[in-house]
Amino acid sequence: MxxxxxxxxxxxxxxxxxxxxxxxxxxxxxxxxxxxxxxxxxxxxxxxxxxxxxxxxxxxxxxxxxxxxxxxxxxGVGLREKRVEAEPVSATAKGDARGWSKGDVVELDNGQRWRVVEGELYLGKATGSRKVTIAPGAFGAWYMQVDGKTPRLKVQRVQ
Incomplete structure (x- = not known):
């Protein structure tokens, strides 16, 4: 033994x-x-x-x-299968995007990925990574705001 x-x-x-x-x-x-x-x-x-x-x-x-x-x-924040307390997520979007529109996927430095499901945002020239806040809205919706700018984009967490 x-x-x-x-x-x-x-x-x-x-x-x-x-x-x-x-x-x-x-x-x-x-x-x-x-x-x-x-x-x-x-x-x-x-x-x-x-x-x-x-x-x-x-x-x-x-x-x-x-x-x-x-x-x-x-x-589990933002995933439909995992219901958790809705807390805003503050992170940095990776890449040099000039903006996002429906269907684009935003990858964050914390490893999360979010798909734009509604809205469009043009940021002008690419300036590298941008600070974003993704906050919960009504009825389980999530909204991404870039550097405090408007408009907000409706997003959905991608696994």
Whole structure:
């Protein structure tokens, strides 16, 4: 049978625990000693941790879960399949576009991509990347505004 050192067992356990964070993201954090049986704690070597070490482990796992929840919420902004709190997105549009019209896809520096579904905007000469704000509107619509200029373009998140 494979023998693991205490350090290897702990590393393996923490890795497995962190990969399970997405499934737990919607739930409040539950302390590791409440999730595992005494046998599981012993097998992972966690029963030998001091109370300070156990508290640190729980804090790290809780912080990781909270960070993942925030990342998941931001990642879902604008997608129809993922209903999240509607928060405006501020980013920089990549490229040297002189403007956008219906059908154009705007790629942002945060990795998001948005397609113009209504409206047209001509910016004049290309000046490189532009600051944009994409804000929610009524009935699930999203609107992109470039450098505070008008008109706003109605956009839809592209996966």
């Amino acid at each position: 494979l023998q693991l050192s205490r350090t290897s067992a702990l590393a393996l356990f923490l890795t497995a625990a962190l990969f399970q964070v997405p499934a737990m993201a919607a739930q409040p954090y539950v302390a590791i000693e409440k999730r595992l049986s005494p046998e599981q704690l012993h097998a992972a070597g966690l029963d030998t941790l001091s109370s300070e070490q156990l508290a640190t482990l729980n804090r790290l796992l809780s912080d990781e879960q909270a960070a993942h929840t925030r990342d998941q919420a931001q990642d």
